[in-house]
Amino acid sequence: MAGSAVAWPRVYEERGLLSWLTTVDHKRIGILYILGAGFFALIGGLEALLIRTQLAVPNNRVLVGEAYNQVLTMHGTTMIFLVVMPVLAGLGNYVVPLMIGARDMAYPRLNAFGVWMFLLGGLFLNLSFLLGGAPDAGWFGYAPLTAKTFSKGTGIDFWILGLQLLGISSITSSINFVSTILLLRAPGLTLNRLPLFAWTTLVTAFLILFAMPSISAALFLLFLDRHLGTHFFNPAAGGDPLLWQHLFWFFGHPEVYIMILPAMGIVSEVLPVFSRKPIFGYTAVAYSSVAIGFIGFTVWAHHMFAVGLPPVVNAFFSAASMLVAVPTAIKVFNWIATIWGGAVRYRTPFLFAAAFVALFVIGGLSGLFLAAVPVDWQVTDTYFVVAHFHYTLFGGSMFAIVAGIYYWFPKITGRFLDERLGRLHFALQFIGFNLTFFPMHFLGLSGMPRRVYTYAPGLGWEGLNLLATVGAFILALGFVVFFVNIARSLVAGERAPDDPWDGHTLEWLTSSPPPPYNFARIPVIHSRRPAWDRKYTGNPHPHPVIEAAEGNDRVGEVETSEEPIHLPSPSLWPLILAAGLTVFALGLVTHWIFIPVGLLLFALGLVRWVQQPLFPEAHGTSS
Amino acid sequence: MARTGGAIRGWARGGEAGLVILSAGLAGCSAQSPAILAPVSPKGRAEAELFWFILAITAFVFVVVEALLLYAVIRFRARDPQAIPPQIHGNRALEVSWTTVTALGLAVIFAMTWRTMAATSTPPAEAIPVKVIGHQWWWEFQYPTLGITTANELVIPVGRPIRLTVTAADVIHSFWVPQLGGKMDAIPGRENLLWLQADVEGTYYGQCAELCGASHANMRLRVRVVSDSEFQRWVEAQRAPAAQPVEPLAQKGYQVFMSKACVGCHTIDGTPARGKVGPNLTHVGSRTTIAAGLLENTPENLARWLDNPPAVKPGSLMPRLGLTPEEIQALVAYLSSLK
Numbered sequence: 001m002a003g004s005a006v007a008w009p010r011v012y013e014e015r016g017l018l019s020w021l022t023t024v025d026h027k028r029i030g031i032l033y034i035l036g037a038g039f040f041a042l043i044g045g046l047e048a049l050l051i052r053t054q055l056a057v058p059n060n061r062v063l064v065g066e067a068y069n070q071v072l073t074m075h076g077t078t079m080i081f082l083v084v085m086p087v088l089a090g091l092g093n094y095v096v097p098l099m100i101g102a103r104d105m106a107y108p109r110l111n112a113f114g115v116w117m118f119l120l121g122g123l124f125l126n127l128s129f130l131l132g133g134a135p136d137a138g139w140f141g142y143a144p145l146t147a148k149t150f151s152k153g154t155g156i157d158f159w160i161l162g163l164q165l166l167g168i169s170s171i172t173s174s175i176n177f178v179s180t181i182l183l184l185r186a187p188g189l190t191l192n193r194l195p196l197f198a199w200t201t202l203v204t205a206f207l208i209l210f211a212m213p214s215i216s217a218a219l220f221l222l223f224l225d226r227h228l229g230t231h232f233f234n235p236a237a238g239g240d241p242l243l244w245q246h247l248f249w250f251f252g253h254p255e256v257y258i259m260i261l262p263a264m265g266i267v268s269e270v271l272p273v274f275s276r277k278p279i280f281g282y283t284a285v286a287y288s289s290v291a292i293g294f295i296g297f298t299v300w301a302h303h304m305f306a307v308g309l310p311p312v313v314n315a316f317f318s319a320a321s322m323l324v325a326v327p328t329a330i331k332v333f334n335w336i337a338t339i340w341g342g343a344v345r346y347r348t349p350f351l352f353a354a355a356f357v358a359l360f361v362i363g364g365l366s367g368l369f370l371a372a373v374p375v376d377w378q379v380t381d382t383y384f385v386v387a388h389f390h391y392t393l394f395g396g397s398m399f400a401i402v403a404g405i406y407y408w409f410p411k412i413t414g415r416f417l418d419e420r421l422g423r424l425h426f427a428l429q430f431i432g433f434n435l436t437f438f439p440m441h442f443l444g445l446s447g448m449p450r451r452v453y454t455y456a457p458g459l460g461w462e463g464l465n466l467l468a469t470v471g472a473f474i475l476a477l478g479f480v481v482f483f484v485n486i487a488r489s490l491v492a493g494e495r496a497p498d499d500p501w502d503g504h505t506l507e508w509l510t511s512s513p514p515p516p517y518n519f520a521r522i523p524v525i526h527s528r529r530p531a532w533d534r535k536y537t538g539n540p541h542p543h544p545v546i547e548a549a550e551g552n553d554r555v556g557e558v559e560t561s562e563e564p565i566h567l568p569s570p571s572l573w574p575l576i577l578a579a580g581l582t583v584f585a586l587g588l589v590t591h592w593i594f595i596p597v598g599l600l601l602f603a604l605g606l607v608r609w610v611q612q613p614l615f616p617e618a619h620g621t622s623s
Numbered sequence: 624m625a626r627t628g629g630a631i632r633g634w635a636r637g638g639e640a641g642l643v644i645l646s647a648g649l650a651g652c653s654a655q656s657p658a659i660l661a662p663v664s665p666k667g668r669a670e671a672e673l674f675w676f677i678l679a680i681t682a683f684v685f686v687v688v689e690a691l692l693l694y695a696v697i698r699f700r701a702r703d704p705q706a707i708p709p710q711i712h713g714n715r716a717l718e719v720s721w722t723t724v725t726a727l728g729l730a731v732i733f734a735m736t737w738r739t740m741a742a743t744s745t746p747p748a749e750a751i752p753v754k755v756i757g758h759q760w761w762w763e764f765q766y767p768t769l770g771i772t773t774a775n776e777l778v779i780p781v782g783r784p785i786r787l788t789v790t791a792a793d794v795i796h797s798f799w800v801p802q803l804g805g806k807m808d809a810i811p812g813r814e815n816l817l818w819l820q821a822d823v824e825g826t827y828y829g830q831c832a833e834l835c836g837a838s839h840a841n842m843r844l845r846v847r848v849v850s851d852s853e854f855q856r857w858v859e860a861q862r863a864p865a866a867q868p869v870e871p872l873a874q875k876g877y878q879v880f881m882s883k884a885c886v887g888c889h890t891i892d893g894t895p896a897r898g899k900v901g902p903n904l905t906h907v908g909s910r911t912t913i914a915a916g917l918l919e920n921t922p923e924n925l926a927r928w929l930d931n932p933p934a935v936k937p938g939s940l941m942p943r944l945g946l947t948p949e950e951i952q953a954l955v956a957y958l959s960s961l962k
Contacts, residue, residue, distance in 0.1 A: 065837035065937030138834045144811065145794040145836060150759075235812025241795060242810065275699070276706075281713040284722075306797060306832075307808045308815035311744055318736055322729045329725040330718070336691050337717070343701035343708045354696055361688050365681040368729075372677055372736040374670045374743055377805020378659040381797060381832040446656035447801035449832040452840035459828065460656035540709040 012516035012567060022570035024108035025516060026093050029115045031412065033090025034405075036119045037083050038483075043126065044078035045476060047071045052436070052472040055465050058457040068453035069136035070155065074126070076139030077159065080259065081166045082122040084397050088262040089114075089173050091404050092201040094412060096177065098507035098514060099195045101186025101522050106179035108568045109609065114173040116578035121165030124582050128158035131590060135159035138451060140252065141222070143233030143244040148226045154589050157226065160219045161585040167212050167219075168581070174205035174212075181205075186506070188525035195505045195528075196279060199286045200265030203293045204258050210297065211254040218247035242307060249300035257296040259393055260360075261289055263400035264331060267353045270403050271335055273501050274350035275342025281334045282528060288327035295324045305376045314373045321371035328364055332357060347501070348422030352403035355430055359395025363388055366441065381451075384444025390437045402429070402482070409489070410496030414512045417493060421485040428478030435471025439464040504529040517565045568614045577605030657801040657828040663848075664820050666743045666804035673739045677732055684728070743804075746818060747784035753777065755789045755817075757796030757809035757831065760838040760936060761902055761915040771861045772890075774902030776910050777846045780854035781824050787817040794836060800829030800846050808833060821848040830916070837938030843916030857909075860962070864893030865905045868957050876957025879950045888941070891961065901941060908961040925955045 012025060023029060050071050054063040063071060093115075097105055105111045128134040135155040137145045146156050181202045185194070194202075221232040222244070231237035233244045272279045279285055301309060301317040335357050344350065366388040369375045379385065402425075409417045443464050448455060455461050499508040508531045510519055527533050536542035584598025660675075662668045699708075755777075756763040765772045779785050789798050791809040798817065799806035807817040821827070831842035849857065868874045880886065881895055888900035896904075907913070910920055914935055918924040929951045932941040946954070 069834070069837065069839075136837075142795055142834070145834070150794055150836065235810075241812070276701070276708055278710055278712050280711065281718050284713070284718055306806050307810065308813065311740055315737060315740060319733055322733050325729055326722065326725050330722055332688065333721045334718070336688070336695055337711075337714075339692070339695040339699060341708055341711060342695075342699050343703075343706040344696060344699045345701050345704070354692065357692055358689060361685065361692075365685055368681055368732060369674065369677055372673055372732065372739075374736065374739045374805065375674050375677065377807075378667075378670050378674070378801065381799075381806065445660055446658045447828070449799070449830060451834040452830075454840045456843075458655065460658075536707065540711060542707050542710055 012570075019570070021575055022112075022572045024104070024112050024568050024570055024574075026097050026105045026108070026111060027412075027514065027516075029105075029111050030090045030092075030094030032115045033086045033093060033118065036115070036122065037087035037090060040078055040082035040086075040122050040126075041479075044075055044083055045479060047075035047078065049472060049476055051075060052469040054453060055455075056469040057466065058455050058462055060454060064453060066133075066136055069138075069451075070129075070134040072451060072453075073135045073138050073159070074129075077125065077135070077163075078122075079393075080139060080255065081163065082118075082125070084259045084393065084401070085170065086118050086122075087401050088201075088204075088259070088397075089118075089170075091266070091401070091408065092177060092197075092262060093173070095408055095507055096198050096201050097180060097184070098411075098510065098518055099198050099505050100181065100184065100189055101506050101519060101525065102180060102184040103518050103522075103565065103567065105176045106184055107176050109571050109574050109614070110172050111176050112571065113574035113578055114169045114176065116575045117165055117169035117172070117581070120578050120582040121162055121169060124165060124585060125158060125162030127586075128155050128162075131158075140248055141244075142248075143222065143225075143239075143241045144235065146222060146226075147234060157223070157589045160223050160226075161588060164216060164219055165582060165585060167216050170208050171212050174208040177201055177205035178209070186522050186525050192283075193525060193528045194286070196268035196282070196285055196289075197262065197265035200261040200268070200289050203289045204261045207254045207258050207261070207293050207296065211251040211258065214247050215251035218244060218251075221247075242304075245304055245307065246300070249303045250297070253300040253303065254293075254296045256389075256392070257292055259397050261292065263356070263397040263404075264289065266400045266404040266407070267335065267356050268331075269505065270349045270353040270407050271338050271357075273407075273503055274345050274347060274353070275339045276345075276502065277338055277342040278504070278529060279334065280337035280340075281330075284330050285334050288330045291327040292324060295320060295327070299324060302371055302376070303380075305373050306380055318371050318373050322368065325364060325368065325371075332361055332364070347406075348417065348419060348426060349403045349407035349501070351423070351426045352399050352406065355426070356396060356399040356403060359391055359399060359433070363391030363393075363396055366391060379444050381449055382444035383440040383448045383450055386450050387437050387440035387444065390433075390440075394437070395433060399429075399433075405486075407501065408507075409486075410500045411507055411512050411514070413490060413493070414496055415489050415493030416496050416500065417489045418485050421481055421488070425478050425481040425485060428474055428481060432471050432473075432475030432478050436468050436475055437471070439467045439471075443468075499531065502532075502535070504532045506530050509534070517567060520565070566615050569612065569616050571609065571612055573605045573609035573612060575605075576601055577609060580605050659801045662802055662804065663823040663825070663827070664803045665822070666818065666820070667802055669739050669743050670805055673735060676735055680728060680732060746786070746816075747820070750784040750786035750818065751779070752786045752788065753779075755787050755798050755809065757789075757791040757793075757798065757835070757842075759793050759836050759940060760831070760842040760938070762798070762831075762842070762844045763792075763902065766858075769858055769862065771858065772903040773861065773906065773910070775844050775912060775916050777844065778854065778857050779819070779821060779846060779848055780851050781848050782822055783820065783851075785819040787819055789815045789817055795833050796835045796842065797832035798829070798844075799832040800827050800844070802827045803829075803846060806832045819846075821846065824848050824850060826911075838915075838936045841915055841917050841936045843912075845912065845916055847911075860909065861906055865891045865961055866908075868960055870956060870960070872953050872956040873960045874957075876953035876955070879946075879953050880957060883946070883950075884944055885954075904958065904961060906961055908959045922955045922959060925958060926951050929954055 020028060050063055054060050054068060133153045133155045135158060137151060137156060141159060144150060181198055224230040225232050225234060231239040233239045233241050235241055268279055268285055298320040299317060302321045305314055369379060370388060406417050406422060443461055446460050448461050496512050498512050523530060535544060537545045580598050580602030583594050583601055587594030587598055660671050662671045752767055754765040754767060762775050764777050789807045789809045790813060791811045793811060796809040797806045798809055803819055803821055807815050825848055827846045829844045829846060831839060868877045886896040886898055888898040889896055890898055890903045892905040912918060913920050913925060914928050917935060928935050929946060931943045932939040933943060
């Protein structure tokens with residue numbers, strides 16, 4: 001680049017494979033997260049279709065016993081750890097630095113390490129299918145079913161180590177989000193002006209940091225039980241299977257909020273923009289996320305009402321679980337009030353965001369039945385629960401994620417996703433989703449347990465199961481349309497301007513796609529809606545400001561830069577480090593030879609990472 | 624304003640229609656199912672009542688919230704693409720009120736939950752003790768005061784409280800008969816208490832509710848609720864030692880049973896068979912189902928099971944024993960005679 005004031009490595013402009021393998025650009029890393037999650041979504045979706053095919057009719061023989069349990073376990077594990085969490089991390093990685101006026105994440109190479117750890121951890125987990133069988137004890141892996149005595153194969157070991165690798169990814173990316181959001185905000189961007197998606201990403205990062213250690217410890221103990229003869233979870237030798245459940249759900253329930261809070265953040269961005277209004281009750285929406293985060297750590301035993309805990313303990317967790325409905329309800333009312341009185345534009349992001357509210361309400365309300373201990377004794381571990389959490393995590397998280405992808409696609413690619421295909425996708429996904437999961441409430445109430453690979457005829461379960469299976473295929477068709485839309489729009493989509501939706505937040509003030517350095521000048525923030533304020537003036541009855549001279553107003557334009565921009569050097573070492581850990585894990589499960597190879601790679605990656613300066617030395621700048 | 628009112632009334636009517644469909648759905652699924660909303664026990668009824676109570680509240684909230692959302696989305700659709708609505712940032716009074724109303728509603732639900740918990744946790748004075756042991760993949764029932772051990776079919780007298788001590792021999796299972804009330808996990812190394820009482824005679828379906836391995840789906844059970852006198856007859860019959868085989872085929876079956884691997888895992892009282900791994904077969908002929916409730920107890924099904932257990936119940940700990948058709952026929956005759 002000619003401009004002497006600009007200093008970023010050329011690789012930021014390159015497009016080859018090596019430029020991606022060595023990237024430390026938060027935008028490219030975000031894209032890698034999203035693409036990886038999309039790939040694993042195909043696998044997890046196929047697993048869901050296999051499950052629904054087997055359950056379409058009673059006594060079916062498509063997927064029986066052990067094989068069903070493997071697919072069931074991998075469906076849950078994949079959708080949680082390889083789809084919802086990483087796609088949210090990807091959107092956060094791409095969007096949050098732009099939203100807060102940062103040039104990158106706080107630790108760019110750690111960021112790259114996180115995405116490689118996710119991709120390799122996901123591949124490692126799925127490798128189990130080819131190397132002797134996938135894990136089969138459910139995504140919650142209850143002891144002692146996971147003990148060596150009852151799970152002799154390596155599936156459980158792949159699960160333990162795969163989740164550990166993915167946990168490393170989550171923890172590093174969370175450290176990065178916390179540092180970035182707390183330290184790298186543009187001048188004037190106080191927490192009280194922080195965009196709501198950044199707020200929920202911040203709270204989620206804290207949740208991950210506090211929840212992950214619990215499952216990491218539990219997985220470590222389980223690994224010791226399986227291979228070194230300890231008895232942490234073995235009742236025959238004085239261990240306690242319930243210890244596993246407490247450790248697991250102390251992570252597992254906050255995990256639910258880890259998956260829903262950023263989704264709520266997306267909806268809190270999309271609804272105001274498409275209603276042309278500010279979010280209603282910003283403070284309540286922001287702090288209700290914090291409240292959900294705190295209360296989320298006091299509800300874990302509502303997964304354990306039937307394990308025989310004392311009534312007072314059950315009552316405490318029942319009350320805490322109901323309490324979490326208060327901040328959740330606050331959000332729902334605020335979203336509706338945001339739309340209320342607005343000028344609503346029915347673009348695809350809005351359709352998905354509004355459907356999120358409609359469906360999440362159902363998931364929230366059905367959750368109350370599970371918080372009420374005596375009702376929970378009946379409906380826990382039935383299809384009622386399957387219905388409930390799919391309304392929160394599919395009707396909720398997934399609808400919001402899709403809304404977010406339609407919303408930010410023009411920013412990421414410079415092209416719109418097709419609106420007509422988007423509507424078709426929406427119709428199929430909305431109908432398919434409800435057809436699949438609404439009947440499951442009734443299945444649970446009619447006594448059908450979850451996680452069964454088959455059922456007998458004559459129990460009144462046939463019709464509803466068939467309906468759910470038909471719905472699942474409609475849902476899958478919706479996603480086919482979605483993927484076709486993405487592929488088509490990438491090459492032939494309508495060109496998008498910098499600010500295609502009349503946006504509110506900072507990312508709409510730079511080009512689409514943004515330059516490597518995001519903003520030439522870091523803007524000074526005076527309000528919650530910096531982009532809106534450049535376009536409209538007057539409150540409560542705004543009118544457009546007279547346009548400034550074309551081009552000069554764009555903070556992404558490098559020509560207006562006044563001081564040098566420094567971007568970190570690309571680095572291969574995060575990938576090598578992640579590969580080392582993955583190969584090491586492979587050695588623990590398969591052949592010992594991989595252990596030294598993995599350690600060697602790990603050491604190489606670590607040493608070279610530390611030796612490599614963060615910024616290119618050629619420019620002679622020091623800080 | 625008038626239009627607003629009309630729309631709201633319209634949505635309210637839609638909501639009522641929705642509730643009717645919902646109720647029909649709930650009623651429809653209870654007709655032939657082990658439905659939790661068709662309880663036959665005091666505990667099951669208390670749980671169902673709490674369910675209906677919460678449903679009434681949540682259905683109301685559902686209708687109101689969805690109606691508001693739909694109304695907002697439809698009513699405030701932008702007609703002029705350039706239109707900019709008034710910028711409302713919030714309303715303290717409104718926010719405080721919906722927060723308060725939500726909290727109050729939840730407090731009411733919790734109070735009702737607490738009441739139901741208290742009402743269902745009082746142990747009855749005189750209960751028949753039964754030990755329930757979950758195995759991969761079948762249920763063992765021991766009546767310690769009556770000296771009876773049986774499998775997969777719990778027989779209890781109508782209207783009498785039963786005190787179940789629930790545990791497991793291997794992994795975690797969960798004992799659940801929907802129409803008799805909520806489930807209780809069967810956890811190895813722990814003994815959980817569960818009271819059971821059935822007020823209507825009949826056979827009630829249940830099955831394991833915790834993922835416990837390959838044949839989790841095949842770990843079924845029946846509770847046969849019988850009159851007092853029938854229960855007495857059943858107890859007498861169960862306490863008797865195993866019937867001696869009379870017919871020649873059954874006698875041959877006895878020989879096969881005692882000379883093959885069968886004895887290693889099964890007990891038949893009054894014979895050398897003393898195994899503890901599989902179900903007690905002393906009165907297997909009196910049970911209505913075999914293979915953990917998977918198959919009706921008929922000679923054909925018994926033969927099918929003996930020929931290849933893992934084909935019926937994947938992962939079954941009882942292996943394929945390689946019995947000849949003649950041996951199977953003899954075993955069927957013997958086992959069926961064990962009434």
